[in-house]
Amino acid sequence: MKNKQLLLIDDDIEFTALLVQYLKPQGYEIDVCHDGESGLLRATSNKKYDLILLDVMLPRIDGFEVLKKLRSSHHTPVLMLTAKGDDFDKIFGLELGADDYLPKPFNHRELSARIKAIVRRMELLPSTSMHQTLTLDDVIISPSNQMVSCNDSVLELTGTEFSILHLLMLNHGNLVSKQDLSEKVLGRKLAAFDRSVDMHVSNIRRKLSHKNADEKIKTHRGAGYIYMVKK
Incomplete structure (x- = not known):
């Protein structure tokens, strides 16, 4: 199996060297950049990165x-490395389109688990039996090519946003809990005060509203979300 391609953008030389040493034996090829400018150039080059x-x-x-x-x-999945306890960094990163975040300092096993969850989700997008084109009112979602359109206009979603929208649409009319969304999409249990799912849903709503769509996703406070369809 071909090694997964990672791009690590971090200015801490010793830290990045340790991460490369830890991740390489797990089957990852890792390119490293130590400043945002060179990192952006590498991220937007012809090389395809998995994360x-x-x-x-x-x-x-800066990273933002x-x-x-x-x-x-580009829609390449992004895992933001944020300052521990800095909620602004976490929320702002998710608003800008990060797929997930991990506060520093972190346990290397936790990092490995987050990477695997994101990479696995991207691999599964075009392959599961549920991934047939689904049309609900004016929204069409096609997992085979990870495309979404609303009112005949293409919707630009990150991989995480796509997976959340797809899960909600598959269960349209029924409550999908935040816990289920976190476990099935982010690959982890929902922690107290974790607003990742909320921010991703907020991004989806905003992008749908730009296409003059009706309110599609209803919030059940403290419980989860329901994708609504017209009767």
């Missing part, structure tokens, strides 16, 4: 600016 590990605090261009520019043209 980008992106630190927030970077010289030249890298992510913002990247999302204007």
Whole structure:
């Protein structure tokens, strides 16, 4: 099996060397950049990466600016490495299109689990039996090529946003709990005060609203979400 391609953008030379040493034996090929400018150039090059590990605090261009520019043209999954306890970094990164975040300092096993969850989800998108084109009112979702359209306009979603929308649409009319969304999409149990799922759903709503769509996703406070269809 071909090794997965990772791009690590972090200015801590010793830290990145340790991560490369830890991750390589697990079947990853890792390119490393130590500033945001070179990281963005590498991320938008012709090389296809399975995942980008992106630190927030970077010289030249910070991680948020890298992510913002990247999302204007690429949907490569991004795992943000944020300062521990800095909720602003976490929320802002998710708003800009990060797929997940991990606060520093972190356990290397936790990092490995997050990477595997994201990579596995991207691999499964075109292959499961449920992944047939689904049309609900004016929204069409096609997992085989990870495309979504609303009112005949293409919707630009990250891999995580796509997976959440797909799960909600598959279960339209029924409550999908935040716990289920976290476990099935993010690959982890929902932790207290974790707003990742909420932020991804907020991004989906915003993008749907730009296509003049009706309110599609109803919130059941503290419980989860329901994808609504017209009667």
